[in-house]
Amino acid sequence: MESEIVFLGTGSATPTVKRNHTSIFFRFKSDRFLFDCGEGTQRQMMKSKTSATKINAIFITHFHGDHILGIPGLIQTLNLRGREKDLLIIGPEGTEDLVRIMEKLGSYEKAFDIKVKEVDEGKALETDEYFFKMFPVRHRKNSLGLVFQQKPVKHIDEEKLVEDHGLEPGPLYKKIKQGEEVEWQGENINPEDYVFKEKGLKICYSGDTRPCVRLVNEAKDADLLIHDSTFSQDVLDRAKKTNHSTAKEAAEVAREAQVKKLILTHFSPRYKKVHKLRDEARKVFHNTETAEDLKSISF
Ligand SMILES: [Zn+2]
Ligand SMILES: [Zn+2]
Known part of the structure:
Protein backbone atom coordinates (compact mmCIF):
# COMPACT_ATOMS: atom_id res chain seq x y z
CA MET A 1 0.00 0.00 0.00
CA GLU A 2 1.20 3.50 -0.86
CA SER A 3 0.15 5.08 2.42
CA GLU A 4 -0.98 4.13 5.87
CA ILE A 5 -2.42 5.66 9.03
CA VAL A 6 -2.12 4.09 12.48
CA PHE A 7 -3.92 5.55 15.47
CA LEU A 8 -1.35 5.34 18.26
CA GLY A 9 -3.47 7.12 20.83
CA THR A 10 -7.13 8.10 20.82
CA GLY A 11 -7.79 9.46 24.32
CA SER A 12 -8.13 13.02 25.59
CA ALA A 13 -7.22 14.60 28.93
CA THR A 14 -5.96 11.53 30.81
CA PRO A 15 -4.96 8.18 29.32
CA THR A 16 -7.07 5.12 30.14
CA VAL A 17 -6.28 1.40 30.17
CA LYS A 18 -7.49 1.16 26.57
CA ARG A 19 -6.50 4.58 25.25
CA ASN A 20 -3.14 6.24 24.94
CA HIS A 21 -2.73 9.98 24.66
CA THR A 22 -3.10 11.42 21.18
CA SER A 23 -0.79 10.49 18.34
CA ILE A 24 -1.35 9.45 14.74
CA PHE A 25 1.30 7.75 12.62
CA PHE A 26 1.17 8.53 8.91
CA ARG A 27 3.30 6.95 6.18
CA PHE A 28 3.40 8.04 2.55
CA LYS A 29 5.57 5.61 0.58
CA SER A 30 8.80 5.55 2.64
CA ASP A 31 8.25 8.91 4.41
CA ARG A 32 6.99 8.66 7.98
CA PHE A 33 5.34 11.26 10.18
CA LEU A 34 3.65 11.70 13.53
CA PHE A 35 0.66 13.97 14.01
CA ASP A 36 1.03 14.91 17.70
CA CYS A 37 2.99 12.81 20.16
CA GLY A 38 1.25 12.25 23.49
CA GLU A 39 2.73 10.39 26.44
CA GLY A 40 3.46 6.72 25.70
CA THR A 41 3.62 7.17 21.91
CA GLN A 42 6.93 5.34 21.57
CA ARG A 43 5.58 2.14 23.14
CA GLN A 44 2.55 2.30 20.88
CA MET A 45 4.94 2.57 17.93
CA MET A 46 6.72 -0.58 19.07
CA LYS A 47 3.42 -2.44 19.36
CA SER A 48 2.29 -1.33 15.91
CA LYS A 49 5.75 -1.83 14.35
CA THR A 50 5.76 1.74 13.04
CA SER A 51 9.48 2.28 13.49
CA ALA A 52 10.22 5.43 15.52
CA THR A 53 13.79 5.57 14.23
CA LYS A 54 12.54 6.24 10.70
CA ILE A 55 10.29 9.20 11.53
CA ASN A 56 10.98 12.19 9.23
CA ALA A 57 8.95 14.82 11.07
CA ILE A 58 6.56 15.36 13.98
CA PHE A 59 3.69 17.81 13.58
CA ILE A 60 2.39 19.40 16.78
CA THR A 61 -1.12 20.87 16.62
CA HIS A 62 -0.96 22.68 20.00
CA PHE A 63 0.79 22.53 23.36
CA HIS A 64 -1.65 20.71 25.62
CA GLY A 65 0.17 17.91 27.43
CA ASP A 66 -1.89 15.12 25.88
CA HIS A 67 -0.39 16.06 22.46
CA ILE A 68 3.27 16.66 23.28
CA LEU A 69 4.45 14.82 26.40
CA GLY A 70 5.68 11.82 24.40
CA ILE A 71 8.32 13.88 22.63
CA PRO A 72 11.05 13.99 25.35
CA GLY A 73 11.00 10.23 25.83
CA LEU A 74 11.02 9.61 22.11
CA ILE A 75 13.99 11.95 21.63
CA GLN A 76 15.96 10.08 24.28
CA THR A 77 15.23 6.70 22.75
CA LEU A 78 16.27 7.90 19.30
CA ASN A 79 19.54 9.19 20.77
CA LEU A 80 20.20 5.90 22.54
CA ARG A 81 19.62 4.07 19.28
CA GLY A 82 22.16 6.33 17.59
CA ARG A 83 19.91 8.04 15.10
CA GLU A 84 22.05 10.43 13.06
CA LYS A 85 19.52 12.00 10.73
CA ASP A 86 18.00 15.35 11.76
CA LEU A 87 14.48 15.22 13.15
CA LEU A 88 12.07 17.94 12.07
CA ILE A 89 9.43 19.19 14.49
CA ILE A 90 6.75 21.46 13.04
CA GLY A 91 4.21 23.33 15.13
CA PRO A 92 2.70 26.68 16.07
CA GLU A 93 4.55 29.73 17.37
CA GLY A 94 6.39 28.70 20.54
CA THR A 95 7.48 25.28 19.23
CA GLU A 96 11.15 26.29 19.11
CA ASP A 97 11.20 27.25 22.83
CA LEU A 98 9.28 24.11 23.76
CA VAL A 99 11.61 21.77 21.87
CA ARG A 100 14.75 23.35 23.32
CA ILE A 101 13.36 22.79 26.85
CA MET A 102 12.51 19.19 25.98
CA GLU A 103 16.03 18.60 24.70
CA LYS A 104 17.39 19.54 28.13
CA LEU A 105 15.24 17.01 29.98
CA GLY A 106 16.92 13.82 31.13
CA SER A 107 20.55 13.04 30.71
CA TYR A 108 21.70 11.49 27.46
CA GLU A 109 24.33 11.67 24.77
CA LYS A 110 23.07 13.80 21.87
CA ALA A 111 23.39 11.93 18.57
CA PHE A 112 21.28 13.98 16.15
CA ASP A 113 19.91 17.50 15.68
CA ILE A 114 16.33 18.61 15.98
CA LYS A 115 15.25 21.23 13.46
CA VAL A 116 12.16 23.24 14.26
CA LYS A 117 9.75 24.99 11.96
CA GLU A 118 7.09 27.30 13.36
CA VAL A 119 3.99 27.79 11.27
CA ASP A 120 0.89 29.92 11.79
CA GLU A 121 -0.77 28.93 8.55
CA GLY A 122 0.15 27.76 5.07
CA LYS A 123 2.51 25.12 3.71
CA ALA A 124 4.46 23.42 6.46
CA LEU A 125 6.45 20.91 4.39
CA GLU A 126 6.65 20.22 0.66
CA THR A 127 8.23 17.69 -1.68
CA ASP A 128 7.73 16.96 -5.40
CA GLU A 129 4.97 14.54 -4.54
CA TYR A 130 3.04 16.13 -1.67
CA PHE A 131 2.71 18.96 0.81
CA PHE A 132 1.46 19.48 4.35
CA LYS A 133 -0.48 22.58 5.24
CA MET A 134 -1.43 23.87 8.70
CA PHE A 135 -4.24 26.27 9.53
CA PRO A 136 -5.74 27.88 12.65
CA VAL A 137 -8.62 26.14 14.43
CA ARG A 138 -10.72 27.07 17.50
CA HIS A 139 -9.24 25.52 20.63
CA ARG A 140 -6.63 27.39 22.62
CA LYS A 141 -4.25 30.14 21.41
CA ASN A 142 -2.07 28.91 18.54
CA SER A 143 -3.97 25.70 17.78
CA LEU A 144 -3.63 24.28 14.31
CA GLY A 145 -5.27 21.72 12.06
CA LEU A 146 -3.34 19.81 9.42
CA VAL A 147 -3.85 18.79 5.80
CA PHE A 148 -1.81 16.27 3.84
CA GLN A 149 -2.23 16.72 0.09
CA GLN A 150 -0.65 14.46 -2.50
CA LYS A 151 -0.04 16.38 -5.74
CA PRO A 152 -1.95 15.22 -8.85
CA VAL A 153 -0.57 11.96 -10.16
CA LYS A 197 -3.89 13.61 -14.15
CA GLU A 198 -5.57 11.96 -11.19
CA LYS A 199 -6.38 13.81 -7.97
CA GLY A 200 -3.98 12.88 -5.15
CA LEU A 201 -4.80 11.63 -1.66
CA LYS A 202 -6.04 14.27 0.79
CA ILE A 203 -6.22 13.77 4.55
CA CYS A 204 -7.32 16.38 7.08
CA TYR A 205 -6.70 16.18 10.84
CA SER A 206 -8.61 18.68 12.96
CA GLY A 207 -6.42 18.59 16.06
CA ASP A 208 -8.46 19.71 19.10
CA THR A 209 -11.15 22.19 18.10
CA ARG A 210 -14.68 23.48 18.13
CA PRO A 211 -16.27 23.10 14.70
CA CYS A 212 -15.22 26.00 12.48
CA VAL A 213 -15.67 27.33 8.96
CA ARG A 214 -11.94 27.31 8.30
CA LEU A 215 -11.81 23.60 9.04
CA VAL A 216 -14.75 22.92 6.70
CA ASN A 217 -12.95 24.81 3.93
CA GLU A 218 -9.61 23.10 4.50
CA ALA A 219 -11.15 19.63 4.65
CA LYS A 220 -13.12 20.14 1.42
CA ASP A 221 -13.37 16.90 -0.61
CA ALA A 222 -10.78 15.11 1.53
CA ASP A 223 -10.53 11.34 1.28
CA LEU A 224 -10.41 11.23 5.06
CA LEU A 225 -11.23 13.65 7.87
CA ILE A 226 -9.95 12.76 11.34
CA HIS A 227 -11.91 14.93 13.77
CA ASP A 228 -11.98 15.76 17.48
CA SER A 229 -14.98 13.96 18.99
CA THR A 230 -14.27 14.39 22.68
CA PHE A 231 -17.93 14.38 23.74
CA SER A 232 -21.44 13.34 22.76
CA GLN A 233 -24.12 15.90 21.98
CA ASP A 234 -25.84 15.54 25.36
CA VAL A 235 -22.89 17.31 26.97
CA LEU A 236 -22.54 20.01 24.34
CA ASP A 237 -22.02 22.59 27.11
CA ARG A 238 -18.93 20.73 28.23
CA ALA A 239 -17.64 20.62 24.64
CA LYS A 240 -18.14 24.36 24.30
CA LYS A 241 -16.50 25.10 27.64
CA THR A 242 -13.39 23.05 26.84
CA ASN A 243 -13.24 24.04 23.15
CA HIS A 244 -13.79 20.54 21.80
CA SER A 245 -16.37 19.01 19.45
CA THR A 246 -19.17 16.52 19.89
CA ALA A 247 -19.56 13.52 17.58
CA LYS A 248 -22.59 15.17 15.93
CA GLU A 249 -20.65 18.37 15.32
CA ALA A 250 -17.73 16.43 13.79
CA ALA A 251 -20.23 14.75 11.46
CA GLU A 252 -21.68 18.11 10.45
CA VAL A 253 -18.20 19.30 9.49
CA ALA A 254 -17.69 16.11 7.44
CA ARG A 255 -21.03 16.59 5.67
CA GLU A 256 -20.40 20.25 4.87
CA ALA A 257 -16.88 19.57 3.66
CA GLN A 258 -18.16 16.63 1.55
CA VAL A 259 -15.34 14.37 2.65
CA LYS A 260 -15.38 10.68 1.70
CA LYS A 261 -14.86 9.30 5.18
CA LEU A 262 -14.87 10.54 8.79
CA ILE A 263 -12.96 9.00 11.68
CA LEU A 264 -13.75 10.23 15.18
CA THR A 265 -10.99 10.38 17.78
CA HIS A 266 -9.76 12.09 21.00
CA PHE A 267 -12.42 10.56 23.24
CA SER A 268 -13.07 11.71 26.78
CA PRO A 269 -12.19 9.09 29.42
CA ARG A 270 -15.88 9.19 30.46
CA TYR A 271 -16.70 6.96 27.43
CA LYS A 272 -15.55 3.39 28.01
CA LYS A 273 -17.06 2.40 24.67
CA VAL A 274 -17.63 4.81 21.82
CA HIS A 275 -20.39 3.18 19.76
CA LYS A 276 -22.77 5.84 21.12
CA LEU A 277 -20.57 8.55 19.57
CA ARG A 278 -20.36 6.63 16.29
CA ASP A 279 -24.15 6.18 16.09
CA GLU A 280 -24.73 9.84 16.90
CA ALA A 281 -22.39 10.90 14.07
CA ARG A 282 -23.78 8.38 11.55
CA LYS A 283 -27.21 10.00 11.75
CA VAL A 284 -25.61 13.07 10.17
CA PHE A 285 -22.77 11.54 8.12
CA HIS A 286 -23.09 7.86 7.32
CA ASN A 287 -19.50 6.96 6.44
CA THR A 288 -18.22 7.45 10.00
CA GLU A 289 -15.94 5.20 11.99
CA THR A 290 -14.38 5.53 15.41
CA ALA A 291 -10.65 5.32 15.93
CA GLU A 292 -9.17 2.96 18.47
CA ASP A 293 -5.61 2.53 19.64
CA LEU A 294 -3.46 0.65 17.09
CA LYS A 295 -6.17 0.62 14.44
CA SER A 296 -4.66 1.09 10.97
CA ILE A 297 -5.98 2.15 7.58
CA SER A 298 -4.25 1.80 4.22
CA PHE A 299 -4.74 3.81 1.06
ZN1 LIG B 1 -6.19 17.04 23.44
ZN1 LIG C 1 -6.09 20.46 23.62
Missing part, protein backbone atom coordinates in the same frame (compact mmCIF):
# COMPACT_ATOMS: atom_id res chain seq x y z
CA LYS A 154 0.18 11.60 -13.89
CA HIS A 155 -0.90 8.43 -15.66
CA ILE A 156 -0.39 7.24 -19.23
CA ASP A 157 -3.25 5.73 -21.20
CA GLU A 158 -1.28 2.65 -22.28
CA GLU A 159 -4.14 0.99 -24.07
CA LYS A 160 -4.71 4.04 -26.28
CA LEU A 161 -1.01 4.39 -27.10
CA VAL A 162 -0.80 0.76 -28.18
CA GLU A 163 -4.02 1.04 -30.16
CA ASP A 164 -3.17 4.34 -31.94
CA HIS A 165 0.56 3.87 -32.50
CA GLY A 166 1.49 0.31 -31.53
CA LEU A 167 3.80 1.76 -28.89
CA GLU A 168 4.33 -0.72 -26.05
CA PRO A 169 5.56 0.44 -22.60
CA GLY A 170 9.27 1.36 -22.72
CA PRO A 171 11.69 4.28 -22.43
CA LEU A 172 9.54 6.61 -24.57
CA TYR A 173 6.74 6.38 -21.99
CA LYS A 174 8.84 8.35 -19.52
CA LYS A 175 9.33 11.17 -22.02
CA ILE A 176 5.63 11.25 -22.87
CA LYS A 177 4.78 11.34 -19.16
CA GLN A 178 7.12 14.31 -18.74
CA GLY A 179 5.15 16.14 -21.43
CA GLU A 180 7.63 15.71 -24.30
CA GLU A 181 6.43 15.26 -27.84
CA VAL A 182 8.06 12.11 -29.24
CA GLU A 183 8.44 10.56 -32.67
CA TRP A 184 7.63 6.91 -33.20
CA GLN A 185 7.64 5.09 -36.54
CA GLY A 186 7.42 8.37 -38.44
CA GLU A 187 4.53 9.74 -36.40
CA ASN A 188 4.51 12.48 -33.79
CA ILE A 189 2.90 11.59 -30.47
CA ASN A 190 1.38 14.50 -28.56
CA PRO A 191 1.57 13.82 -24.80
CA GLU A 192 -1.65 15.76 -24.19
CA ASP A 193 -3.59 13.00 -25.94
CA TYR A 194 -2.24 10.24 -23.68
CA VAL A 195 -1.36 11.70 -20.27
CA PHE A 196 -4.07 12.37 -17.70
